[in-house]
Amino acid sequence: MSDPIQIATQAIEERFGAQSSEFREQVSLIIQPEHIVQACQVLHNEFSFDMLVDQTAVDYWPQETPRFHLVYQLYSYTYHIRLFLRVPLNGNVPSLPTIESIYPNANWHERELWDMFGIHFENHSDLRRILMPHDWEGHPLRKDYPLGYEEVQFTFNYDEIDVRKPYAKK
Amino acid sequence: MPELDTHIEEVSLDGLRRLVSEEAIEGRTVLLNMGPQHPSTHGVLRLLLELDGEKVVNCIPDVGFLHTGIEKNMEAKTYEKAEVMTDRLDYLNTVGNNLVYCLAIEKLVGLDVPVRAQAIRVILTELQRIASHLVWLGTHALDLAAMSVFLYCFREREVILDIIEMCGGQRMMATFFRPGGLWRDTPVEFEAAVRNFLKNFPKRIKEYEDLLSKNPLFLERTKNIGVFTAEDAIRWGVTGPTLRASGISHDLRKVHPYSGYEQYDFEVPTSDMGDTYGRYLVRIEEMRQSLRIVQQALDKLPYGPVRSNNRKFVPPPRSELGVSMEALIHHFKLWTEGFPAPKGAVYVAVESPRGELGVFLEGDGGPKPYRVHWRTPSFVNLQILPLLAKGHLVADLVALIGTVDIVLGDVDR
Numbered sequence: 354m355s356d357p358i359q360i361a362t363q364a365i366e367e368r369f370g371a372q373s374s375e376f377r378e379q380v381s382l383i384i385q386p387e388h389i390v391q392a393c394q395v396l397h398n399e400f401s402f403d404m405l406v407d408q409t410a411v412d413y414w415p416q417e418t419p420r421f422h423l424v425y426q427l428y429s430y431t432y433h434i435r436l437f438l439r440v441p442l443n444g445n446v447p448s449l450p451t452i453e454s455i456y457p458n459a460n461w462h463e464r465e466l467w468d469m470f471g472i473h474f475e476n477h478s479d480l481r482r483i484l485m486p487h488d489w490e491g492h493p494l495r496k497d498y499p500l501g502y503e504e505v506q507f508t509f510n511y512d513e514i515d516v517r518k519p520y521a522k523k
Numbered sequence: 524m525p526e527l528d529t530h531i532e533e534v535s536l537d538g539l540r541r542l543v544s545e546e547a548i549e550g551r552t553v554l555l556n557m558g559p560q561h562p563s564t565h566g567v568l569r570l571l572l573e574l575d576g577e578k579v580v581n582c583i584p585d586v587g588f589l590h591t592g593i594e595k596n597m598e599a600k601t602y603e604k605a606e607v608m609t610d611r612l613d614y615l616n617t618v619g620n621n622l623v624y625c626l627a628i629e630k631l632v633g634l635d636v637p638v639r640a641q642a643i644r645v646i647l648t649e650l651q652r653i654a655s656h657l658v659w660l661g662t663h664a665l666d667l668a669a670m671s672v673f674l675y676c677f678r679e680r681e682v683i684l685d686i687i688e689m690c691g692g693q694r695m696m697a698t699f700f701r702p703g704g705l706w707r708d709t710p711v712e713f714e715a716a717v718r719n720f721l722k723n724f725p726k727r728i729k730e731y732e733d734l735l736s737k738n739p740l741f742l743e744r745t746k747n748i749g750v751f752t753a754e755d756a757i758r759w760g761v762t763g764p765t766l767r768a769s770g771i772s773h774d775l776r777k778v779h780p781y782s783g784y785e786q787y788d789f790e791v792p793t794s795d796m797g798d799t800y801g802r803y804l805v806r807i808e809e810m811r812q813s814l815r816i817v818q819q820a821l822d823k824l825p826y827g828p829v830r831s832n833n834r835k836f837v838p839p840p841r842s843e844l845g846v847s848m849e850a851l852i853h854h855f856k857l858w859t860e861g862f863p864a865p866k867g868a869v870y871v872a873v874e875s876p877r878g879e880l881g882v883f884l885e886g887d888g889g890p891k892p893y894r895v896h897w898r899t900p901s902f903v904n905l906q907i908l909p910l911l912a913k914g915h916l917v918a919d920l921v922a923l924i925g926t927v928d929i930v931l932g933d934v935d936r
Contacts, residue, residue, distance in 0.1 A: 376867040377630055403757050407898040409883055411868075424883065426870060426898075430757060430771070433778050437870070458760040461906050469594075479541065484587035484935055493595055500599050 357432040361400040365392055381437035386423075386449040389440055393425070393452045402427035402436060405456035408463065410470045414496035418443045421472060425452075448473040469494035542583050543573045552580055555917075559588050563666050563921040566931030568905075572917070579920055582912040584905055589935040597895040601861030602628050603702060605892065610696040612897060613933035615658050618651040618687065619875045621700040626781060627871040627884040628702040631864050634836050640704035640829045641783045645820045646717065647687065647699065648782075648873075649813040653724070654683040655876035656806050663803070663925035664735060667744045672734050679727050686716050703837040704830030714821065721818055728810055735803070745799040749911035749923045752797060759910075760903050763878025764809060765927060768794045768802040775874040787816045799926040806928075836862045861890035868894075877901055877928050901933035 358380055362373045369388040374381050384392055396402040407426040414420060419441030427436045442449065451474040453459045463474045464483040471492035474480055482489060491498055499518055506514045546552045553574045559567040567588035573581035593612060597605040609620040622644055629636060636644075661676030684694040690709050691697025699706050735741045751761075756769045766773060774791040776784040792808035794801035831837050834853045843850035864886035872881035878900030887893040904927050911923045 377869050379868075379870060381868075404760050406760060406872075406879065407870075407881060407883065407896070409894075409896040409898075411885055411894045424868070426883075430773065435870070437868075456760070457758055458903060458906055461902065465902075482587075484590040486587070493592060498595075500595060 357400070357429070358434045358436060361396060361402070361436065364400070365396065368392075368395065379435065379437060381424075381439050383439050383441065386440050386442060386447075389425075389438070390450050390452055390455070392438065393427075393455050396427055396436070397455050400429070401431040402429045404428045404430065405452070405458055405462070406435070408459060408466065410466055410472060410494075412470060412494065412496045417445075420444060421447060421470060423449070423466070423472065442472065446471065446473065448475055450475045451477040453478060468492065471495065542571070543581055546575075546580075547573050551575075557917075557920075559585075564924055565662060565929060568924070568929070568931055568934075570908075570920075572920070574917065577916045577918075579912045579915055579917060582909045582920065584908055586902075586905065586931070586934050589931045591936065593936050594895050594897065597892055599891065601890045602864060602892060603857075603861060605895070606701070607696070607698050610698055611932065612899065612936055613875065613877070613880070613901070613930045614695060615655040615930050616651055616875050616877070616880070616933075617695050617697065618647045618699065619873060619880060621698060622648055622782070623871055623873045623875075623880050623882050624884075625700045625702050626873065627869055627882045628864070630869045630871055631867070631884055631886055632702075632836060632862065634703050634833060635831050636704050636782075637828045637831065638783070638825050639708075639827045642820045642824050643690075643705060643709055643829065644700055644782050645784065645787070646817050646824075647690065649817045649820075650683045650686060650717070650720070652813050652876045653810050654680045656810050657683075659806065659876070659925070659928045660731060660803075663922070663928075664741075666921045666925050667741060669735065669738070669741060672731060675727065675730060675734075679724065682720055682723075686713070686720065689713060689716060701830065701837075703833065704828070708829045714824070717817065717821055721814060721821070724814060725811070728807065732807060736807075742800065744919070744922055745803060745926075746796075748799045748915060748919050749926060750796075750798045751907065751911060755907075755910070759907050761878070761907055763875070763900050763904065763928075764802055764805045765878065765904055765907075767792065768805045769797040770795045775872055775879060779872070781871075781873060784816075787819045789813075789815050799922055802926045802928075863888060863890050864892070870898075872898070875900055877930065877933065878904060897936055899933040899936060901929040901931070902936075905929050905934055 362380055362382055365371045365382055366373060369384055369392050371382040371384040406428045409424050411422045421442040423440040423442060425438040451463055461483060463477055464480060466472045467480050468482040468485050469492055504514045540548060547554055555572045555574055557572055558564040558569040569585040571583040572579055593608050597608055606624055609624045610617040612620050657676040657680045661673035664672035687697050688694045691699035751769050753769045753771050756766045770793055772791045772793045777791055789812045792805050794805050838854050838857045839850035844854055866886060866888045868885040870881055870883045872879045880900055881898035883896040884892055885894040908927060912920050
């Protein structure tokens with residue numbers, strides 16, 4: 354682990370109660386959604402993580418707590434290091450504050466996350482669908498969203514399959 | 524006769540109110556739709572323009588017309604079978620997409636790649652970078668009414684596509700790189716074909732420069748158009764030639780080398796101008812640097828295997844199947860159920876012709892990726908288009924779409 358990243362992770366761990374982990378030489382911090390804006394602010398201002406590279410999510414359905422992990426990836430041009438922030442989100446309609454004020458390019462990333470996962474960002478300037486048509490129903494990258502086909506329901510397993518496809522109903 | 528469904532959704536002013544200024548609602552500025560079938564939007568990009576005369580007041584990109592759900596589809600295939608879809612993302616950098624996906628799998632499972640395979644990967648990705656820049660240069664010049672450059676660029680691009688076809692059997696969607704190395708070794712004609720290209724291409728670059736670099740019409744259309752500062756570039760997460768033309772020397776091949784880029788001697792071209800002309804100069808120079816890399820890689824191309832012999836991840840060669848029971852078992856297991864990858868997430872990024880192309884790959888212990896996310900440079904870079912366009916003429920907007928160098932397959936995934 355290089356030095357500047359150790360200092361940054363330690364500070365975030367102490368101030369926001371985050372937990373760090375390392376996998377294949379990549380450091381991730383698990384941080385609670387209520388701290389994410391402040392943590393990004395601190396990382397941006399004090400530890401020179403000046404670029405938001407990527408923002409994505411992983412759906413752990415049918416697990417509910419946490420159902421999603423939101424993954425932020427920050428990059429520092431000063432030290433040339435990457436840091437991953439993972440935010441666990443509970444429940445089916447999670448909501449958390451936007452980081453658009455710190456990293457303006459979060460705008461489209463968050464629109465994509467809303468579109469694909471149905472994660473709501475509070476105070477976002479323009480939270481519309483970005484890739485799917487604006488009248489689309491459902492959020493395609495969720496694990497309970499069928500992949501282009503629907504399971505055939507027979508009389509004996511109608512109810513069993515019905516609970517797995519909430520978007521097929523009108 | 525059944526009644527036709529002629530319902531068309533009404534465009535409400537309320538929907539537009541947040542996006543455009545109050546003047547457009549009152550009718551003092553004009554709203555104009557550009558694309559998605561406009562030849563100068565380089566694919567199916569739709570722009571909603573708010574115009575004051577010829578001047579762009581506001582520009583709202585609307586993307587998603589080419590969304591194919593590749594991320595979702597990849598979750599349903601095994602690691603190796605999902606690779607064919609990576610070609611379809613950025614269709615001008617197909618080899619680069621294969622490379623980053625293979626690197627991610629290799630990092631996730633801890634797979635080695637033989638040195639010969641790494642060198643061939645570098646040669647092909649650099650040739651692909653030149654091919655991609657040629658498409659960019661040709662279409663960019665065409666947008667600015669320099670028709671002949673387009674034809675010359677596509678002539679040279681064809682030579683590169685022939686080399687890729689020679690290796691993988693396909694001009695564009697070759698899927699020649701596989702986890703652990705290459706599909707097969709390059710054919711015998713490969714080296715001569717690449718050397719021939721290396722010999723001829725420097726003259727061609729000079730031809731393009733003769734046609735454009737001092738052409739007063741081209742200068743008029745590109746100088747001081749769409750100036751973008753270094754601070755803005757970092758704030759908006761812009762990468763690639765667009766970033767380097769703003770004066771920041773950042774190239775993943777130098778900063779975080781992969782596939783043995785650290786052994787090659789090359790420079791990272793930058794420009795302080797930050798305008799459309801600066802981005803043109805950077806990309807032209809990048810083609811020259813790519814040639815240097817290809818030359819070095821070809822000169823010291825080592826001999827040896829082109830695919831890892833770790834049988835848990837790489838299927839055995841056909842010749843082994845008849846004589847080895849283990850080989851037959853591995854062949855069967857790998858093609859029916861694939862190989863398992865450990866639980867955990869990796870992110871690998873390479874320098875694509877457009878910027879940082881990254882793949883976020885999360886495994887859950889099974890043979891299929893649990894989540895694949897593509898951090899595509901076009902998607903991030905396109906966000907700056909409204910900033911660039913503000914205050915320019917509609918004709919310049921065409922130059923600006925070209926200068927950001929977007930590929931819609933890369934934006935929409």
